[in-house]
Amino acid sequence: MSEEVDIDDGRDIMSKAGAVVAALETAGELTAAQLAELVDEPVSSTYRLLQNLATIGWIEPGSSRGRFRLGVFFIRVGAQLEDSIDVRRAALPELRKLRGETGWTSFLCYRRGRRGVCVERIDGSNVRSLAMQIGDSLPLYAGAAPQALFAFLPQAEQHALLDSFQADREPRRFPVPSRDLLERTLEKTRDHGYARSVEDVTLGIAAFATPVFNHRGELAAAISVSGLANSLLADEPRIVRLLREAAATTSARLGFLEGAAVAAS
Amino acid sequence: MPPRKPIRVLANSTDIIQALSERGSLSPAELAEIVGVPRPTAYRLISGLNSVGLTETGADSRVSLNLRWLHLADSALAAMTEWNASREILDDLVEATEQTAFLSVPRENEAVCIDWAPGRGIGVLILKPGRTLPYYAGAAGRTMLAFGQESEAYLAKAPFARLTPSTLVTADELRVDIGRTRVLGYAFSDEDATVGIGALGMPIRSSAGQLLGCVSIGGLAGDMHAHRDDFLAALGDAARRLAEHATTQGRRA
Numbered sequence: 001m002s003e004e005v006d007i008d009d010g011r012d013i014m015s016k017a018g019a020v021v022a023a024l025e026t027a028g029e030l031t032a033a034q035l036a037e038l039v040d041e042p043v044s045s046t047y048r049l050l051q052n053l054a055t056i057g058w059i060e061p062g063s064s065r066g067r068f069r070l071g072v073f074f075i076r077v078g079a080q081l082e083d084s085i086d087v088r089r090a091a092l093p094e095l096r097k098l099r100g101e102t103g104w105t106s107f108l109c110y111r112r113g114r115r116g117v118c119v120e121r122i123d124g125s126n127v128r129s130l131a132m133q134i135g136d137s138l139p140l141y142a143g144a145a146p147q148a149l150f151a152f153l154p155q156a157e158q159h160a161l162l163d164s165f166q167a168d169r170e171p172r173r174f175p176v177p178s179r180d181l182l183e184r185t186l187e188k189t190r191d192h193g194y195a196r197s198v199e200d201v202t203l204g205i206a207a208f209a210t211p212v213f214n215h216r217g218e219l220a221a222a223i224s225v226s227g228l229a230n231s232l233l234a235d236e237p238r239i240v241r242l243l244r245e246a247a248a249t250t251s252a253r254l255g256f257l258e259g260a261a262v263a264a265s
Numbered sequence: 266m267p268p269r270k271p272i273r274v275l276a277n278s279t280d281i282i283q284a285l286s287e288r289g290s291l292s293p294a295e296l297a298e299i300v301g302v303p304r305p306t307a308y309r310l311i312s313g314l315n316s317v318g319l320t321e322t323g324a325d326s327r328v329s330l331n332l333r334w335l336h337l338a339d340s341a342l343a344a345m346t347e348w349n350a351s352r353e354i355l356d357d358l359v360e361a362t363e364q365t366a367f368l369s370v371p372r373e374n375e376a377v378c379i380d381w382a383p384g385r386g387i388g389v390l391i392l393k394p395g396r397t398l399p400y401y402a403g404a405a406g407r408t409m410l411a412f413g414q415e416s417e418a419y420l421a422k423a424p425f426a427r428l429t430p431s432t433l434v435t436a437d438e439l440r441v442d443i444g445r446t447r448v449l450g451y452a453f454s455d456e457d458a459t460v461g462i463g464a465l466g467m468p469i470r471s472s473a474g475q476l477l478g479c480v481s482i483g484g485l486a487g488d489m490h491a492h493r494d495d496f497l498a499a500l501g502d503a504a505r506r507l508a509e510h511a512t513t514q515g516r517r518a
Contacts, residue, residue: 013274014310018317025337028344052272056279057373063346063514070341072372073279075379078338079395080286081330215335255332 016041016049021058029062029069087221088120090253091212094223094246095122102239104227107132109145114161116146116222127228131202141165141182142174144197144207145224151189152211152219194240199229206232208240210247215255223247277302277310282330285320290329338395342379347511354506355382361499364484365389369405374419376405376479389483391459401425401439402432403458404466408479410439411446412468431457451497456486463489465496467504469511477511480504
C-alpha cells in the first residue's frame with residue numbers, strides 16, 4: 001500500500017543525494033544554485049535536500065556563505081575503510097594464482113627504509129630458493145622486488161636514497177652498483193613496468209617483479225616470482241603478463257583506479 | 266519543515282554506511298537488524314546505495330562499502346581549503362618537537378582529526394585522519410570543549426565513560442578543566458585518553474575569536490612533562506600560522 005510510495009520516494013532521494021555527492025566529489029565546493037542545476041531540480045527543493053544532507057553530516061558549509069562541500073562524515077568513513085584494507089590479504093589470492101600458473105615461488109614485499117622486506121611467500125614446487133624467506137630483507141638495489149619498489153618511489157625519495165647508497169662505503173654482502181648503472185636499471189624498470197633480476201642475489205636464480213599501488217597512486221608493495229634463471233627467462237613474456245595482472249588486481253583491491261596518475265611519475 | 270520520509274531514507278542509509286565502515290561486509294539480513302528496518306526495506310536501501318556507487322553487493326550477496334569512499338575521503342579533505350597549508354606546518358611542528366602532530370576540527374561534539382604527521386620515535390595512533398576524540402578527553406577534545414561555544418550544553422550529558430583512570434568524567438571536573446585551559450591557553454592531556462600517552466593542544470581561532478580547529482602534539486607522557494615549555498612555543502607558532510592561513514583562505518574564497 002503506502003509501501004510503494006515509500007520505495008519510489010526513497011530511491012529518488014538517494015539518486016539525488018548520490019548526484020550531489022558526485023558533483024561535490026569533482027568540484028570540491030558548489031553553491032545551491034549550481035547543485036540545483038546539476039541535480040536537475042528547482043532551487044527550492046534542492047535547498048530542502050541540502051538541508052537534509054547537512055543534518056546527517058553528508059555535506060557542510062563551505063569556505064563562504066551559500067557554498068557547500070562534502071562533510072567530515074566522508075573523511076571518517078573513508079579512513080575507517082582504509083584502516084580495514086590489508087595489502088597482504090589483497091595480494092594473497094594473486095600470489096597463490098601466480099604460484100599455481102607458473103609453478104615458481106611468488107613473493108610480496110614492502111619497502112622499509114632502504115630495504116625491501118618479504119612479508120608473504122608461496123613456495124614453488126621445483127626449486128626452493130633460500131633467499132627472501134618471510135621477514136628477510138634485501139637492499140633496494142638487489143633483487144627484483146626491492147628494485148621494483150625502488151624504481152616506483154616518488155622521485156625525491158628515490159634521489160635521496162641513491163645519494164645515501166653512494167655515500168655508504170662500508171663493505172656489504174651485496175655491493176652497491178655505481179650510481180650510473182643503478183639509475184639506468186631503475187629507468188629501465190619504470191619504462192618496462194617491471195623489474196628484472198638475473199642471478200644478482202643467488203647464482204642460477206632469476207626473478208621478475210611488478211609494483212602495487214594504493215588508491216592515492218602511492219607505491220604500496222611489490223609482487224615477484226623467482227625461479228631457475230634459464231626456465232624463467234625462457235618464459236618471460238607469459239610470467240610478466242601474469243605478474244602485471246596480479247599487481248593490477250591487487251592494486252584495484254586497494255582502491256587504485258586504472259589510468260590514475262602514479263605518484264612516482 | 267523538510268519532509269519526513271526522505272530524512273528517514275537518508276538517515277537509514279547513513280546507519281548502513283556506518284555499520285559497514287565499522288564491521289566490514291554484512292548480509293542484508295544483518296543490516297536490517299542493525300538499522301532496525303524490515304528486510305524488504307533494507308534491500309531497497311541497499312539497492313539505492315548500490316545504484317549511486319556508495320556500496321556494492323558481492324557474489325556472496327554480502328554488502329560492503331565501495332572503494333570509492335577512499336577517493337571521497339580525499340576529495341572531502343581537499344575541499345577544506347582553509348587547511349591546505351597544514352601538512353607543511355605539521356611537518357615543521359614534528360621537526361621542532363619530534364612528537365606526533367595533529368590537526369583536528371570540531372564536529373558534533375567530537376574532535377575529528379583531518380591531518381597528522383607521525384613523530385620521530387613513536388606514532389601516536391589514537392588520532393589519525395578520520396579518527397575522533399570526544400570533547401571530554403585528550404588534548405584536542407578538551408581544547409575544543411574549553412574554546413568552543415556550547416560547553417554547558419555538552420556538560421549536561423556528563424558523566425562520561427572513563428577511558429583511563431585519569432579521564433575527567435564529571436561535569437564539575439570538566440568545568441574546572443575548562444577554566445584552567447582557558448587561562449593557560451592550552452590543554453594538557455596527561456594519560457586521560459591513552460595510558461602512557463600525553464598531549465598538548467592549542468586552539469586555532471579566527472580573528473573574531475571563533476574556534477576553527479585545534480593543533481596538538483602527542484607522545485610519551487614523560488616527554489610532555491619534561492619539554493612542556495619548548496613544546497608550547499612550537500605549538501603556539503603552529504596555531505598562529507594555521508589561523509593566519511585559514512582566515513586568509515576564507516577571505517579569498
